[in-house]
Amino acid sequence: MRAVALDYERRRLVERSLREPPLPAGGEVLFRVEQVGICATDRELAAFRFGYPPEGETSLVLGHEALGRVVAAGAGVRDLRPGDLVTAMIRRACPERCPACARGRRDLCLSGRYRERGIFGAHGYFTELAADAAEDLAAIPPGIAEVGVLAEPLSVVEKAIERACEIRGDRPASALVIGAGPIGMLAALALMARGAAVSLHSLEPRTHPRPGLASAAGARYLESLDATRDRFDLVVEAAGSAEAAFQAIRRLRPLGVCAILGGSSGSGSVSFTELLAGNQAVFGSVNASPAAFAAAVEDLARFDRSILDRMIRRAGFGEYRKSILESPDEVFKIVHVIH
Ligand SMILES: [Zn+2]
Ligand SMILES: [Zn+2]
DSSP: OEEEEEETTTTEEEEEEOOOOOOOOTTEEEEEEEEEEEOHHHHHHHTTSSOBOOTTOSEEEOOOEEEEEEEEEOTTOOSOOTTOEEEEOOEEOOTTOOHHHHTTOGGGOSSSOOEEETTBEEOOSSBSEEEEEGGGEEEEOGGGTTTGGGHHHHHHHHHHHHHHHHHHTSOOSEEEEEOOSHHHHHHHHHHHHTTOEEEEEOSSOTTSHHHHHHHHHTOEEESOGGGOOOOEEEEEEOSSBHHHHHHHHTTEEEEEEEEESSOOBOOOOOOHHHHHHTTOEEEEOOSOOHHHHHHHHHHHHHSOHHHHHHHEEEEOGGGHHHHHHSOOTTOSEEEEEOO
8 A cells, every 4th residue: 555654764755555454453443544634743754853763664654643434443442433533642652651651641751762653663644544552543523524634733732721721720811822833723723612812923924824814713813922912821832933932921921821832943031030920830742642632522523614624725645745845834734635
C-alpha cells in the first residue's frame, strides 16, 4: 500500500510502499485511513528539525491527524466494530512505564522516552491501512464524520484549557488567543463554547482570510496588542512566538493563566512581582489525554459547522508535496482524502 514518508538517508519526502498490517488479534483494531490532516509539525518534520524513524528503519511514515474506518477488530475489542469511525491518540507509552504512562497519562510522560505515531519512532497514518490497540483509538460519531479529522489538533487545545481551569478553579470569562492558525482558531472556538469573550491576536492583516473567519466565529481580532488595554483571565499562545507570549503575559488579570502551546522563538521577560501578587501561572502543554480527546469529540459536535468547514481544504493523496513542503498560509487545515 502507498505511504507518504520521510527518507532519513536521502533526507527527502518520498512516496513508498508499506506492507499491509495483518488482521488484528486480541485488543487490536485494523482501520482504513480515510483522511489525514497536515499541520506545522509535518512541515517541521519534513525540514528534518525533529522526529526520527522507527528503530532499525530509515524512513518514517508521516501523518498524525487521522480519521479512519474500522475494517476488523480482534476478539478482545468490545467498543469498536467494523464500519465505526475512529481517530488515533498518537503517543505511546515509554518502555519503562514511568508513573504517568503507567496511569494512562502518556501525554505527561516523565521519562521522555515515549513514541508518537508519525513523529517520533513510530509510523504515522499517511497510508491506506493502519492498526492500533483499541485503547489508543477514540470513536468519532457519524454526525461529525466530515470534521472528525480535527479531533487530534483540538484535543491538544482541550487539554490546555482543562488544565488552565483547574489552576484557576473556574472557567475564564475572558481569553486572549495568540495565533490565527488552526490551533488558535480551535482554541478560540473551544473558549467561546465555554462562554468566554475571546480576542484573537495575530499578525495577518484584516483583509487576510484568517481574521475574517475569526470574526465570523465571534472572536474580536487584534492585529496589535496595543489596540486594546484589556486584561485577560486566560492567554493561549498558539503562534510559535515566545515574544508575543511574554507581551501577553503582562496582560493577565489576577488569577490569570497563560498556556504555552507553541512558543519557542524569541525571548522576553516576566515580572515575578506581578505573577506572585496576582496568583498568576504560566504553563506549557503538549499532546493530549484520553479525556481531552473525548472533550474534542463533544466540542466538534457543538461548534458552528460552517466555521469548521471553512477551516478545511480537501486534497487528494498525491498532493502531499504541495501541502507539506509549501505552506499555503491562507488555508487553515489541508486534509488529504485517502479513501
Ligand atoms: Zn498536527
Ligand atoms: Zn512515560
